[in-house]
Amino acid sequence: MIELLGRERCDIFVIPNGIDYEFFSSYLGKRGFVTSEPGNNKNVVLYVGKLEPVKGVRYLVQAIGILRDGGLRNVKLLIVGDGSEKQCLEELVKKLGLEDYVIFAGKVSHEKISEYMALADVFVLPSLSEGLGLVV
Secondary structure, three states: OEEEOOEEEOOOOOOOOOOOHHHHHOOOOOOOOOOOOOOOOOEEEEEEOOOOHHHOHHHHHHHHHHHHHOOOOOEEEEEEOOOOOHHHHHHHHHHOOOOOOEEEEEOOOHHHHHHHHHHOOEEOOOOOOOOOOOOO
């Protein structure tokens, strides 16, 4: 039973967003194009979502620049998604000289998301305002 405003209710059910572990399990432990070369031990940071200003992806790109400038050269940012800010983000990557550190994968199918998540060491959602991010 759920208590709502001090009253018990039997007709309210909470159904949380679920995770299909089978969907992701076939990719556990696999690494792909970012780390496939011998001796190429990259730390992969992943962003998945729309490329809109409110998502704060520009700050994530800038953070990769800060990491690189601080000496962390074995990092890659993998951006999965598309949106109105894509061109601005691509220009920012060029302006900061991060072409070797940032990969734009574009919009991918839901079925492919698990492959990209399997590549990641860290997932980052830098949203400036997000009620409940489904990707997380």
